[in-house]
């Protein structure tokens with residue numbers, strides 16, 4: 191007797207080679223195998239010959255009217271018999287399946303699936319159908335080494351023993367509430383549905399189960415995290431108040447709210463794992479600065495990690511300035527890859543002895559030789575470029591600091607309850623007062639002159655502009671060429687001004703120097719590739735001119751647009767493009783319609799659809815086998831709610847009804863695919 195916990199090689203026909211191939215499909219145990227679901231079903235569609243077109247695949251059901259005859263020619267053979275369907279006689283031929291003849295008796299009712307030939311009133315048989323279970327043919331994702339047919343066969347073998355023995359993962363009360371199938375019926379109907387309706391019901395139950403188990407893991411991670419003894423940070427409230435009072439602006443109510451959420455977390459002797467979400471330009475940096483300063487006033491250190499060196503450098507500059515202006519003396523240092531060996535050694539020494547208060551860098555901060563004296567807070571900027579894995583790495587680094595992740599990409603609900611489900615979320619839902627909404631226009635290439643004239647007007651009035659040329663994925667050199675050509679053109683257009691050129695081929699030092707010059711208004715027009723996409727903060731820049739804007743994704747366009755409108759001047763984004771696809775047009779339209787990053791992000795997910803696996807991957811939504819977290823968002827939300835409710839119950843993991851779930855979670859948590 192095979193059970194669900196056995197390894198798949200207990201099945202006959204699974205030798206080392208096949209086992210390997212199954213492992214590659216993620217199938218290790220019998221349970222994995224029976225949870226390996228078809229991605230669609232072929233409707234074998236029982237019909238009458240009169241309803242069937244020539245060449246169509248169809249199932250005919252009828253009475254065998256003429257006995258099966260096997261004819262052999264050399265190594266090949268064919269089996270023929272007659273089938274009476276209502277009043278029509280059809281000749282059925284199977285090639286090279288002589289055993290079929292053994293099961294064909296005149297007068298017997300059978301069903302055959304095959305290709306219909308109308309002129310000859312004949313059917314080329316492909317398979318015999320067992321009318322009760324084979325109405326739909328499940329199609330399994332297969333590989334070169336294991337065919338879908340083999341998988342199906344193995345599932346049939348395993349299911350014969352395992353059916354009826356499975357306890358449901360979703361507790362009974364929840365299943366009853368949402369009318370979900372128990373696990374046995376659900377798996378049975380996934381593999382052997384009697385009709386499409388049954389297949390659908392099974393899929394719904396399976397999707398819910400998948401979401402629910404996923405949300406349970408997130409809740410357990412979250413609980414583990416909260417119970418993880420963090421340090422209560424005893425910050426100096428007076429010092430923080432003084433810092434706030436010295437800021438060159440008043441914090442918005444939204445900023446104040448998130449700061450107090452963060453400070454409360456920090457004070458508690460529990461580990462903080464918080465996501466700070468705020469649209470481009472909403473003022474996350476100062477919030478992070480307050481949180482870091484709090485840690486420093488308690489005698490600890492803070493670190494901030496940015497996705498690129500340019501951004502790290504920007505942060506270091508901005509933070510140092512922010513603290514200096516507020517009369518706070520603390521030591522902010524930047525750790526970059528460009529540091530000379532001796533300088534790096536010195537910096538690491540000072541870090542370890544606690545002389546450095548705030549360390550800024552890229553993920554290079556995660557290197558093993560970077561040892562802090564007492565790290566109390568790690569801020570991760572631009573969350574979406576760090577996966578759950580890196581977050582975990584930080585935690586496992588021994589020090590276990592509080593974590594504050596910041597993202598400017600507004601996170602649609604789908605993402606916040608999947609990709610970030612284990613974190614607490616704070617949202618800055620308001621831009622600083624006095625900001626004027628950025629005006630966005632679309633132009634075609636032949637109107638470029640207007641755009642340039644407009645840029646000129648702005649610069650004459652004392653502002654600055656970005657001109658962005660697209661990244662050409664296939665070729666970095668083409669990319670640089672493009673940007674260089676634009677740079678030269680702009681120099682000709684604007685002889686009286688200084689034009690800068692920023693692209694990925696420049697060294698980090700060159701990039702830094704350029705950005706510093708732009709910030710100081712020594713450069714008025716910065717021609718750049720997307721290297722300036724995130725985080726760059728030059729409030730005097732009011733025009734963002736994007737060439738071939740249809741080549742950018744919505745999130746990227748929104749990020750680019752966010753580089754202007756950061757001061758009190760009216761700002762503009764000009765999208766120059768002649769989109770060739772509807773999708774390209776739709777993206778540009780969305781940009782013109784709204785400046786709200788949240789709406790754009792939702793729109794983006796919808797436009798790309800969940801079919802676009804790559805896009806989804808990039809967006810950070812984990813992959814599911816049955817459910818689709820974008821389409822089935824409501825179901826995901828319900829699963830989350832139910833998981834939260836369940837883990838909040840005392841002794842939930844002791845109750846008999848939850849044993850299967852607890853057992854499943856503990857068996858699979860370690861190699862959980864969503865977190866790989």
Ligand SMILES: Nc1ncnc2c1ncn2[C@@H]1O[C@H](COP(=O)(O)OP(=O)(O)OP(=O)(O)O)[C@@H](O)[C@H]1O
Nearest residue numbers: 439440441442470471472473474475476598622725
């Ligand atoms: N309350 C405020 N009032 C006025 N200006 C503010 C306020 N908070 C921040 N700013 C300024 O707004 C600009 C944008 O802030 P910041 O760089 O922190 O934005 P951000 O949220 O990090 O945006 P992005 O994700 O686009 O980098 C900065 O120049 C900052 O000094």
